[in-house]
Amino acid sequence: ILNVEQSPQSLHVQEGDSTNFTCSFPSSNFYALHWYRWETAKSPEALFVMTLNGDEKKKGRISATLNTKEGYSYLYIKGSQPEDSATYLCAPILTGGGNKLTFGTGTQLKVEL
Amino acid sequence: DGGITQSPKYLFRKEGQNVTLSCEQNLNHDAMYWYRQDPGQGLRLIYYSQIVNDFQKGDIAEGYSVSREKKESFPLTVTSAQKNPTAFYLCASSIRTGGDPIYTFGSGTRLTVV
Numbered sequence: 693i694l695n696v697e698q699s700p701q702s703l704h705v706q707e708g709d710s711t712n713f714t715c716s717f718p719s720s721n722f723y724a725l726h727w728y729r730w731e732t733a734k735s736p737e738a739l740f741v742m743t744l745n746g747d748e749k750k751k752g753r754i755s756a757t758l759n760t761k762e763g764y765s766y767l768y769i770k771g772s773q774p775e776d777s778a779t780y781l782c783a784p785i786l787t788g789g790g791n792k793l794t795f796g797t798g799t800q801l802k803v804e805l
Numbered sequence: 806d807g808g809i810t811q812s813p814k815y816l817f818r819k820e821g822q823n824v825t826l827s828c829e830q831n832l833n834h835d836a837m838y839w840y841r842q843d844p845g846q847g848l849r850l851i852y853y854s855q856i857v858n859d860f861q862k863g864d865i866a867e868g869y870s871v872s873r874e875k876k877e878s879f880p881l882t883v884t885s886a887q888k889n890p891t892a893f894y895l896c897a898s899s900i901r902t903g904g905d906p907i908y909t910f911g912s913g914t915r916l917t918v919v
Contacts, residue, residue, distance in 0.1 A: 696847070724905055735910040736895075737856075743905065781847070791836060791855075791899060791906045792863070795848040 693716060698782060698796035702743075705772050705803055712768045713799040715782030719763035726793060727756055727767055728781040736781060769775040811896050811911035818890075818918050826881045826914045828896035834909065835900055837879035841865065842893040845892045851894075856877055883916065890918045 697716045705711050717725070724743045730737040740749045745760040753770045769776055779800045784794035809830045818824045828837065840848040850863030854873040858882045868887025873879055879898075883890045896911040 693852075697818070699845075701845075733912070735912045738908065741905045791901065792838070792850060792853060793897075793908065794850070795840070797845070797847040 694784070694786065694794040695759050696782065696784060696796040698780075698799050700799060701797065702800040703802070705737055705801070707773060707803055707805050708801075709772050710768065710770045710773055711801065713780055713801075715765045715767070715784075715796055717763050717765075717782070717784040717796075719760055720784075721786040721788065722760045722763070722784065723787045724785045725758055725765050726783045726785070727765070728783065729778045730781055730798070731778045739780075767799075769801070772801070774805060775802045777795055778804045809896055809898055809909055809911035810823075811894075812912050814861045814912070814914060816916045818916065820918055821885045823885060824883050824916065824918075826883065826894055826896075826916070828879045828881065828911060829877055829879060830879075830909070832898060832900065832909055833876070834898035835876070836898060836906075837873065838885055838897040838899070839863075839869075839879070839881045840897065842895065842896045842917075843889075847919065848895060851881065890916060892916060 700716050727739040730736040738747040740756045742758040747758040756767045758765045781798045782793045812827045838853040839851040842848050849865050852871040854860035870882045893915050895913045899906045900907045
């Protein structure tokens, strides 16, 4: 079973704060890394698909970086808003793994007014 | 609108009974997946199917069974052999269109066994 770790497990920030989370995964046989945003009672929403070492992607106030050699990815949220409150999941895909996503435990973000 | 439908949203069953969770997609996706989530844990893969009439065990397949008779449907049966069936179950599908696979998720079924 692929070991994917996310930290912190949960995070409470104030509106306007910037924050970041970490996703760690085995670096061997890496193919791609997915980031998802999952709000309670909704379906997970795709944020980013990252494949290249050194990749940096941005979507509004959210950005992510990827280091495939050391096996980690960072997700950054600039100027957090209450609507950013959700669980953020990362999921690497390995080569030869049949496109299966293996999820980390997620980081639960709560943005307070 | 295309998407994945999981039904029902909440399901209650008595211990010892088999129960089947429904997952239907109208996205024409080839692959479908079942995940389980327990409190404090990530989504764990139960079974997946890459084409019709074929499926593979995931990391926690014991006590579960699936079928893939149609492209659109991938039902999951939680059998009485599953020791801790109470959990949140999430279905997904994916398609690969030359680049990275695109995944779509259902909204899940929460199963409670009493």
